[in-house]
Amino acid sequence: MEKTMDKIVQVAKARGFVYPGSEIYGGLANTWDYGNLGVELKNNVKRAWWKKFIQENPYNVGVDCAILMNPQTWVASGHLGGFSDPLMDCKECHERFRADKIIEDFAQDNGIELETSVDGWTNEQMVDFIKEHNVPCPSCGKHNFTDIRQFNLMFKTFQGVTEDAKNTVYLRPETAQGIFVNFKNVQRTSRKKIPFGIGQVGKSFRNEITPGNFTFRTREFEQMELEFFCEPGTDLEWFKYWRGFCRDWLISLGIKEDEMRLRDHDPAELAFYSKGTTDIEFLFPFGWGELWGIADRTDYDLGRHQEVSGQDLTYFDDQKNEKYLPYVIEPSLGADRVVLAFLCAAYDEEDIGTPEKPDVRTVFHFHPALAPVKIGVLPLSKKLNESAEKVFAQLSKTYNCEYDDRGTIGKRYRRQDEIGTPFCVTYDFDSEEDHCVTVRDRDTMEQERIAIDELDAYFAKKFEF
Numbered sequence: 001m002e003k004t005m006d007k008i009v010q011v012a013k014a015r016g017f018v019y020p021g022s023e024i025y026g027g028l029a030n031t032w033d034y035g036n037l038g039v040e041l042k043n044n045v046k047r048a049w050w051k052k053f054i055q056e057n058p059y060n061v062g063v064d065c066a067i068l069m070n071p072q073t074w075v076a077s078g079h080l081g082g083f084s085d086p087l088m089d090c091k092e093c094h095e096r097f098r099a100d101k102i103i104e105d106f107a108q109d110n111g112i113e114l115e116t117s118v119d120g121w122t123n124e125q126m127v128d129f130i131k132e133h134n135v136p137c138p139s140c141g142k143h144n145f146t147d148i149r150q151f152n153l154m155f156k157t158f159q160g161v162t163e164d165a166k167n168t169v170y171l172r173p174e175t176a177q178g179i180f181v182n183f184k185n186v187q188r189t190s191r192k193k194i195p196f197g198i199g200q201v202g203k204s205f206r207n208e209i210t211p212g213n214f215t216f217r218t219r220e221f222e223q224m225e226l227e228f229f230c231e232p233g234t235d236l237e238w239f240k241y242w243r244g245f246c247r248d249w250l251i252s253l254g255i256k257e258d259e260m261r262l263r264d265h266d267p268a269e270l271a272f273y274s275k276g277t278t279d280i281e282f283l284f285p286f287g288w289g290e291l292w293g294i295a296d297r298t299d300y301d302l303g304r305h306q307e308v309s310g311q312d313l314t315y316f317d318d319q320k321n322e323k324y325l326p327y328v329i330e331p332s333l334g335a336d337r338v339v340l341a342f343l344c345a346a347y348d349e350e351d352i353g354t355p356e357k358p359d360v361r362t363v364f365h366f367h368p369a370l371a372p373v374k375i376g377v378l379p380l381s382k383k384l385n386e387s388a389e390k391v392f393a394q395l396s397k398t399y400n401c402e403y404d405d406r407g408t409i410g411k412r413y414r415r416q417d418e419i420g421t422p423f424c425v426t427y428d429f430d431s432e433e434d435h436c437v438t439v440r441d442r443d444t445m446e447q448e449r450i451a452i453d454e455l456d457a458y459f460a461k462k463f464e465f
């Protein structure tokens with residue numbers, strides 16, 4: 001089976017995972033809306049992150065900060081000065097591109113092995129590469145680019161009734177800064193001692209030059225970020241710890257080893273304040289793409305906020321009787337990107353036919369904890385609706401269930417397979433007598449008879465994560 005992005009986009013729209021944004025008005029470039037199944041899948045992904053990174057984690061607590069922040073935040077974080085991408089125009093067709101991405105794509109398409117990541121190149125290095133390899137415009141194929149200039153990715157707007165410079169505010173380009181500015185507040189109110197972490201899930205905005213690849217790169221997206229504060233000197237150990245923890249989280253939710261890789265940044269690519277950065281990449285149908293950036297950010301962020309705000313952000317270690325600025329390990333994951341990875345990883349077309357009777361079953365093999373619909377409740381006949389509805393009412397107290405009484409039972413099983421429902425419960429005429437139902441497993445397609453009274457206990461273990 002060939003898994004292409006076109007197929008994933010089409011299936012996502014047809015089944016109710018993701019629709020193009022503002023579609024009845026012709027859309028708005030690269031905006032997407034999550035549909036009835038997409039919202040469940042994305043919420044489940046965010047819940048799975050929160051569960052492992054916050055709820056079950058002895059070190060970490062959560063916050064939910066404002067999107068609009070005092071603009072000094074962005075002076076301190078460096079985003080106003082330096083959060084930009086290298087922009088280049090084609091003088092012939094007037095399309096605009098990210099120079100680094102053109103080079104990466106050109107190298108990948110032509111089998112050129114780049115010695116270092118383009119992320120760490122200077123503008124001159126990029127221009128030289130484009131000239132040397134005669135890289136064409138991806139749109140029109142000509143060779144007439146402008147110089148490269150830096151384009152700031154921050155979205156700007158105004159707060160209040162007057163649109164002047166002093167009322168300018170920015171939509172946050174990452175959730176992390178809300179955590180840093182609240183470091184002291186959270187430390188005080190949670191009474192946490194170093195090492196501890198603060199996590200947040202929320203929207204971020206970047207005016208990306210070339211959004212694309214479906215929900216992989218959009219201008220409005222959600223992030224799940226953890227800032228883990230530790231004692232200087234213990235940071236590399238914690239960096240290794242969180243690198244492994246993130247990897248294990250993906251594996252435990254069904255991402256396979258061979259569709260994932262950990263890529264360590266080389267020294268030229270490393271941000272000047274970082275002691276180590278690893279990207280966890282996933283093999284999307286369009287190639288490898290970053291899912292998760294895990295970085296040892298040293299004391300850069302707290303140090304900058306301390307300097308610009310004039311507030312003391314040091315931590316007092318009462319065991320050692322000393323004050324220091326904690327170091328930070330940041331694992332930063334895109335919610336939309338990882339949802340896309342789960343969609344791509346779970347999609348399958350299985351040949352379950354015979355030469356006489358060809359049959360292909362399309363199925364999403366989601367981890368049960370992520371599946372948008374957990375249980376399909378199917379009465380064998382509409383005559384059994386009254387009793388089957390009681391089973392639906394019982395199960396839907398705990399699980400997102402779907403009730404379907406239309407079409408043959410075989411077709412209904414297939415419909416549930418197509419949206420990744422891990423279990424179907426069929427209520428048949430025998431159920432009236434024996435008070436049992438048939439439970440069918442999506443992956444093995446095996447069926448077993450379970451007493452209705454025991455369904456809650458039966459399912460309790462099935463969705464564990």
Ligand SMILES: Nc1ncnc2c1ncn2[C@@H]1O[C@H](COP(=O)(O)OP(=O)(O)OP(=O)(O)O)[C@@H](O)[C@H]1O
Nearest residue numbers: 208216217218221223290291292293332333334337
């Ligand atoms: N435009 C975007 N759309 C969707 N998710 C994004 C976008 N930008 C960043 N993310 C997610 O947030 C995470 C952390 O952001 P970070 O700033 O490290 O990304 P980045 O290195 O700038 O990403 P890229 O190189 O792909 O632009 C990324 O790993 C990704 O999952």
